[in-house]
Amino acid sequence: MVRTFLRRTAGVTLLLLAPPLALGAGALAFLGTALATSAIPLLAAAGLVALTGIAFLVAWPAFALLAGRRATVPTTPTTTTAGRRATTPTTTTAARRAAATTAATVPSTTTGPTTTTGPTGMTAATVRTWAAGGPTTVSGGADRGSTARRRARAARAAAVLAGVLALATAGLATVTVFRPLPTGTAAPAPAGTRYWDLPTGSRLAYAMEPARGTRRPTPVIVLHGGPGTPGDGIDGMDRALAADGFDVYEYDQLGAGRSTRLADPEGYTVARHVADLDAVRQAIGAERVILMGASWGATLAAYYLAAHPDRVARVVFTSPGALWEGAFPDGKTGDIWDKLTPAQEDEIDALAYRPRFLAATLLQGLNPRAAHALLTDAEADQMLRQILETAAPAAQYPGAPPLTPPANAPGFWVNQFTSTDAETVADPRPALRAVHVPALVVRAEGDYKKWAVTYDYKRTLPESTLVYVKGAGHAVASDKPVLYEGLVRAFLLDRPLPLPAWKSADPPR
Numbered sequence: 001m002v003r004t005f006l007r008r009t010a011g012v013t014l015l016l017l018a019p020p021l022a023l024g025a026g027a028l029a030f031l032g033t034a035l036a037t038s039a040i041p042l043l044a045a046a047g048l049v050a051l052t053g054i055a056f057l058v059a060w061p062a063f064a065l066l067a068g069r070r071a072t073v074p075t076t077p078t079t080t081t082a083g084r085r086a087t088t089p090t091t092t093t094a095a096r097r098a099a100a101t102t103a104a105t106v107p108s109t110t111t112g113p114t115t116t117t118g119p120t121g122m123t124a125a126t127v128r129t130w131a132a133g134g135p136t137t138v139s140g141g142a143d144r145g146s147t148a149r150r151r152a153r154a155a156r157a158a159a160v161l162a163g164v165l166a167l168a169t170a171g172l173a174t175v176t177v178f179r180p181l182p183t184g185t186a187a188p189a190p191a192g193t194r195y196w197d198l199p200t201g202s203r204l205a206y207a208m209e210p211a212r213g214t215r216r217p218t219p220v221i222v223l224h225g226g227p228g229t230p231g232d233g234i235d236g237m238d239r240a241l242a243a244d245g246f247d248v249y250e251y252d253q254l255g256a257g258r259s260t261r262l263a264d265p266e267g268y269t270v271a272r273h274v275a276d277l278d279a280v281r282q283a284i285g286a287e288r289v290i291l292m293g294a295s296w297g298a299t300l301a302a303y304y305l306a307a308h309p310d311r312v313a314r315v316v317f318t319s320p321g322a323l324w325e326g327a328f329p330d331g332k333t334g335d336i337w338d339k340l341t342p343a344q345e346d347e348i349d350a351l352a353y354r355p356r357f358l359a360a361t362l363l364q365g366l367n368p369r370a371a372h373a374l375l376t377d378a379e380a381d382q383m384l385r386q387i388l389e390t391a392a393p394a395a396q397y398p399g400a401p402p403l404t405p406p407a408n409a410p411g412f413w414v415n416q417f418t419s420t421d422a423e424t425v426a427d428p429r430p431a432l433r434a435v436h437v438p439a440l441v442v443r444a445e446g447d448y449k450k451w452a453v454t455y456d457y458k459r460t461l462p463e464s465t466l467v468y469v470k471g472a473g474h475a476v477a478s479d480k481p482v483l484y485e486g487l488v489r490a491f492l493l494d495r496p497l498p499l500p501a502w503k504s505a506d507p508p509r
Contacts, residue, residue, distance in 0.1 A: 004068065007065050007066075007068060008065065008066055008068070010062075010065050011061075011062045011063070011064075011065030011066035012062075012066070013062075014058055014059070014061060014062035014065070015059060015062040015063070015066070017058060018054075018055050018058040018059045018062060018161065018165075019055070019165055021054055021055075021058055022050075022051045022052070022054040022055035022058070022162070022165055023051060023165075023169065025050045025051060025053075025054040026047040026048065026050050026051030026054075026169065027047065028050070029046045029047045029049070029050030029051075030043050030044065030046060030047035031362060031363070031366055032046075033046040033047075034363050034366045034367040034370040035366055035367060037367075037370070038367055038369035038370035038372075038373050039373070040178075040370070040373050040374055043370065044173070044178070048166055048169070048170060051162075051165065051166055051169055052162045052163070052165070052166045053162075055158075055161060055162035055165045055166070056158045056159060056161075056162040059157070059158035059161045059162060060154055060155055060158035061154075062158070063153070063154035063155075063157040063158055064150060064151060064154035067150050067153060067154055176355035176356065177355045177356050177359045177374075178356070179356065180356075180376075180379060181354065181356055181357070181375070181379040181380075181382065181383060182379070182382055183376075183378040183379055183382050184378075184381075184382040184385065184409075186409060187407035187408065187409070189205070189258055190207065190232065190233050192207055192208070192233075192234075193205055193206075193207055193233070193258065194206055194207070194208070196251070196279075196280060196283050198276060198279040198280070198283065199279055200272065200275045200276050200279050201260075202254045202259065202260050202272075202276050202279070203259060203260045204251050204252060204253070204254065204259045204260070204276065204280070205251065205252045205257055205258035205259050206249055206250060206251035206252070206280075207233035207234050207249075207250050207251075208234075208247065208248065208249050208250075209234045209238045209239055209241075209242040209247070209248040210242060210247055211242055211245045211246055211247045211248075212242055212243050212245070213243070213245050214245050215245055215247065216244075216245040216246050216247075218246070218286065218288055218289060218290050218313045218314075219246060219247040219248070219249060219284060219286050219289055219290070220238075220241055220246045220247070220248045220249065220289070220290045220291075220292060220492070221249045221251075221277070221280065221281070221289050221290070221291055221292070222238065222248065222249065222250045222251075222292045222293075222297075223253070223277075223291060223292065223293035223294070223297030223298075223300050223301055224250075224252075224253065224256075224294065224296075224297050225293075225294050225295030225296045225297050225321075226253070226256065226295070226296045226297075226410065226411070226414070226415055226418075227253065227255075227256070227268075227273075227296045227411070227414050227415045227418040227419060228253070228255055228256040228384070228410050228411030228412065228413075228414040228415035228418070229256065229296075229388060229406075229410045229411075229415070230252040230253065230256050230257035230406065230408045230410070231250065231406050231408065232406045232407055232408050233250050233408075234248070234250060236481065236485070237477065237481075237484075237485055237488065238250060240485055240489060241488075241489065241492070244489060244492070244493060246290070246492070247284075249280070249284065251280060252408065253273060253276070253300075253411075253414070254268065254272060254273065254276055254414060255268050255411040255413060255414025255418075256408075256409070256410060256411030256414055257408045257409060257410075257411070258408070258409075261377045261411070261413070262413075262414075263369075263372075264368065264369055264372075265368045265369070265371070265372050265413040265414075265416070265417045266368050266369075266417060267417075268413065268414040268416075268417040268418045268421070269417070269418065269421040270300075270303055270418065270421050270422055270425050271421075271425075273300055273303075273418065274300070274303050274304050274307055277300065277304050278304070278307075278308060278311070281311060287311070288310075288311050288312060288313045289311065289312060289313065290312075290313050290314045290315070290316075290492060291304065291305070291312055291314075291315045291316070292315075292316040292318070292488070293315070293316070293317060293318065293320070294318040294319055294320075294477065295318075295319050295320065295321050295474065296321050296418075297318075298317040298318060298319070298320030298321060298457075299320060299321040299322065299323065299422070301315050301317065302315075302317070302320070302323055302428060302432065302457070303425075303428055305432065305435055305437060306428035306431040306432050306435070307431075309431075309434075309435040309437060312437050313437070314437065314438045314439070314440075314491070314492060315437060315438075315439045315440075316439070316440045316442070316488055316491065316492075317439060317440065317441045317442065317457050317464075318442045318476060318477065318484075319442065319443070319444060319447050319449065319454075319474045319475075319476055320441065320449070320453070320454060320457055321333070321449065321453070322422075322453050322456070323428065323429060323432075323453070323456045323457055323460060324425075324427045324428060324429055324456075325422050325423045325425075326423075326427055327427075327429075327456060328450075328452075328453070332450065333449060333450055333453050334447075334448045334449040334450040334453060335448060336391050336394050336395055336448055336474070337391070337394075338448055339394040339448050340391060340394050341394075344390055344391060344393075344394065347390045348387050348390055348391065351383055351386055351387055351390075352383075352387070356374065356375060356379075357375060357383065359374060360374045360375035360380075364416070368417070372413060375412075377411075377412070377413065380412035380413060381409045381410055381411060381412050382409075383412065384410045384411075384412040384415065385405070385409065385410055388405070388410060389405045392405065394448065395448070395473055395474040395475045396446075396473040396474075396475050396478065396479055397444070397445065397446040397471055397472050397473040397479045398446070400471075400472070400473065400475075400478065400479040401478070401479075403475060403478055429456075429460045432460050432461055433460055433461075433462065435461065435462070435463075436462055436463050437461075437463060438463050438464075438465075438491075439457070439461045439463060439464040439465070440464070440465055440467070440487070440488070440491040440497075441454065441457045441458055441461075441464050441465065441466045441467070442467055442469060442476060442484070442487060443466060443467070443468050443469065443502070444468075444469045444472035444473055444474065444476040444479070444480075445468070445469065445470045445471060445472060445473075445508075446471075446472060446473035446474070446479075447472075447473060447474045447476070448473075448474055449474065451507040454466070455505060458502075459505070465491075465497070465501045466501060466502045466503075467487060467497060467499040467500070467501060467502060468499070468502045468508055469483060469484070469487075469499065472484075483498065483499075486498045487499060
């Protein structure tokens with residue numbers, strides 16, 4: 001009784017463990033195969049094979065334990081006094097009682113040759129022993145056959161369970177992990193959109209606002225933020241600068257907008273962006289340029305300035321991102337997510353915590369190509385667009401006119417891998433401390449970036465001027481467009497600024 005209970009308990013335990021162990025093995029095989037290939041069908045096949053195999057290997061002994069062992073009494077050989085062997089068939093208890101009655105009429109001892117008086121050729125003593133349920137000899141061949149049948153039944157049951165689990169998992173994965181996310185519809189390119197085919201291998205979309213009146217020798221290149229969040233091309237600021245005699249260029253950085261997407265997302269690096277920017281300078285035939293960068297665009301401008309100080313005439317850093325991520329080892333530089341409302345957080349979580357996106361996130365650290373193969377650019381960019389539209393109010397000062405989301409597509413993978421690469425690059429500040437290029441640093445009252453991030457520019461660049469804009473957020477150009485335009489134009493034209501320079505290392509109070 002105890003042995004039966006323990007055996008069945010072990011069987012039930014194994015049977016309950018089979019699905020989670022199989023699912024875990026399938027997930028590990030899926031991710032492990034990504035170390036060798038980025039082909040999603042192969043990853044899926046490896047996961048299903050591992051799941052099916054582990055389910056079968058665990059369920060087989062479970063079903064065998066639950067089947068137990070059935071008691072059987074095969075035929076029992078007996079010996080007559082003449083030396084012949086007789087066979088006693090297995091009978092019921094009633095048959096044993098009948099045999100016992102017969103045995104009672106058989107003498108226990110005889111004189112002379114002994115003859116079999118029982119109905120089957122057994123001696124009286126043998127009949128009595130058998131009728132009383134005495135010892136019998138079990139046939140080894142029959143026992144082995146019974147065991148083989150039990151194992152075969154257990155194997156069939158395990159195979160059925162493994163097959164059902166594999167089919168259910170494949171079906172669930174088809175409607176979750178392998179179900180494409182919405183891609184949206186690409187907006188038509190604005191009139192005047194052109195393309196540079198650069199020697200770096202990048203094909204970048206751009207728009208140009210030509211100078212009016214007397215052309216100044218140094219063009220302006222506008223660097224958008226993100227990484228990977230371009231605008232819609234020429235805006236009011238660009239037209240105002242063109243009216244001042246500047247050729248103005250806006251371009252979609254690699255991996256964003258209408259520009260090239262890379263097959264290998266690990267190609268999105270700070271160095272690649274710097275190389276593209278210098279190739280753009282050469283493409284427009286400029287010996288030196290004026291750089292205007294906002295957020296990540298300001299960080300890119302700083303890295304370019306460190307690498308090519310002789311090719312920059314002036315630079316504007318608006319709501320700049322971290323000059324060097326290594327200066328903030330805790331990663332706390334200030335983020336737009338810090339200013340989200342609970343409702344905005346819930347909406348973004350609903351977008352991000354989808355099985356396909358989560359699977360791509362896991363693959364990203366193992367094989368970026370596999371992650372990119374699973375979550376395509378069109379899907380990832382559309383998801384980023386929805387996230388940015390939800391978070392946009394957090395980039396503004398309370399009460400500011402709401403931002404109009406750009407129709408241009410953001411770039412998810414360039415955002416991910418450029419941001420990751422920025423954490424590994426060398427510190428540009430030693431080089432920047434020796435650069436004597438006029439720089440304007442614009443800080444807004446409601447910027448979510450830490451004050452220390454902004455002041456790092458002022459402390460590092462010897463020819464920099466820091467101004468503080470009240471009543472504006474990170475999107476200072478949108479929140480205070482007139483004031484911002486006045487600041488930039490005055491700086492580029494070398495006129496007095498409409499705001500005083502902020503010289504203290506402490507933030508305004």
